[in-house]
Amino acid sequence: MSIQPPTPRTPGTPLSTSPLPEGTMPPPSPPRTPRMAIxxxxPSSKKKKPPRSTRAMRAVRSIFRSFPIIGSPACRFPTNVPRASSSTGGARQHDGHVPGASRTTGTLFGYRKARITLAFQENPGSVPDLLLELAMPTGKFMQEMGAEHLRIALECEKKAGERAKLLEEPLWTAYVxxxxxxxxxxxxxxxxDLTVMQLLHTVSVGAGVLPSDMMEVDKQGADGDLAYMRxxxxxxxxxxxxxSFYMLNPDGNNGPELSIFFIRI
Structure with a gap:
C-alpha cells in the first residue's frame, strides 16, 4: 500500500494544539524582580535591654534616691517661662526650634486614592517606631495642606488601670x-512601608513622588505614583x-506648618 505524502498546511489554518512531545519541558517563566533589600x-527603643545585673544596680540606686534629704534648701524654678505662640502651638526660637523638644523625622506618604500614612523615625535611616494610617485619602490631605496652618488632633479614651504608653495606643479618633x-x-x-522608607533613607527633608515601578506592588488604590512629604x-x-509634634520649616519662612497632637482623655 502506498503512503500519501503530507499535504501542506493551508495559510490561515490554526496550528495543532497537541501536547508537547514526551520528555520536553515547558519554557521557564520570566524571573520575578526581587524585592529591595531593607x-x-x-530604633533605640527596640534595642536589647541592659543586663539583669545593671537593672538591679539601677533599682538599688532608685531606692536611695527615694530617701529624704535633710537640710537642703528649697529650689524654685524660674517663673519667666516662655509662653506658647498662638500660631504654632508652642514657643519657638529664632531658628524655629521648640525649646526643650526632641527632634525626630516625620514622613507622610500614600497613593492619591489610598489612605495617607504617617510615620515617625529617629532618623531617616531607621525603622519607624510609630506608624499611623489615617482615614483620609492622600489627595484630599494634600489639598488640606494648602491651609495656612494644618492641625491634626488624635484622641483616645483613657481606660482605668491602663499602663500603656500614649503612642502605643492602637486606635485614635482623628480631627483635621x-x-x-x-x-x-x-x-x-x-x-x-519599609520599601518606601528604604527608598527615602537618604532624604532628610523634601517632598515629591516615587514612580509606581519602583514600588514593585500592585494594590488597590495604587494608581499612579506615590506622593510623600518628609x-x-x-x-x-x-x-x-x-x-505634640511640630513640623519645622527648613527655610525658616512663614509657609504652611503642620502640628500633630496626641491626647488621651
Whole structure:
C-alpha cells in the first residue's frame, strides 16, 4: 500500500494544539524582580535591654534616691517661662526650634486614592517606631495642606488601670482642623512601608513622588505614583496623656506648618 505524502498546511489554518512531545519541558517563566533589600536600623527603643545585673544596680540606686534629704534648701524654678505662640502651638526660637523638644523625622506618604500614612523615625535611616494610617485619602490631605496652618488632633479614651504608653495606643479618633475625619490606626510597618522608607533613607527633608515601578506592588488604590512629604518635627511631651509634634520649616519662612497632637482623655 502506498503512503500519501503530507499535504501542506493551508495559510490561515490554526496550528495543532497537541501536547508537547514526551520528555520536553515547558519554557521557564520570566524571573520575578526581587524585592529591595531593607537596611534600615532598628530604633533605640527596640534595642536589647541592659543586663539583669545593671537593672538591679539601677533599682538599688532608685531606692536611695527615694530617701529624704535633710537640710537642703528649697529650689524654685524660674517663673519667666516662655509662653506658647498662638500660631504654632508652642514657643519657638529664632531658628524655629521648640525649646526643650526632641527632634525626630516625620514622613507622610500614600497613593492619591489610598489612605495617607504617617510615620515617625529617629532618623531617616531607621525603622519607624510609630506608624499611623489615617482615614483620609492622600489627595484630599494634600489639598488640606494648602491651609495656612494644618492641625491634626488624635484622641483616645483613657481606660482605668491602663499602663500603656500614649503612642502605643492602637486606635485614635482623628480631627483635621477641627473636623472629624474618622479614625487613625496604629500598625506595624508592612513590606511596602519599609520599601518606601528604604527608598527615602537618604532624604532628610523634601517632598515629591516615587514612580509606581519602583514600588514593585500592585494594590488597590495604587494608581499612579506615590506622593510623600518628609520634614523634621519637634516632639514635645506635655504629660503621660499628651504629646505634640511640630513640623519645622527648613527655610525658616512663614509657609504652611503642620502640628500633630496626641491626647488621651
Amino acid at each position: 537596611t534600615l536600623a532598628q 482642623n477641627g473636623r472629624k475625619i474618622g479614625y487613625a490606626v496604629r500598625r506595624d510597618p508592612s513590606d511596602d 520634614a523634621h518635627f519637634d516632639r514635645v511631651v506635655g504629660s503621660k496623656d499628651s504629646e
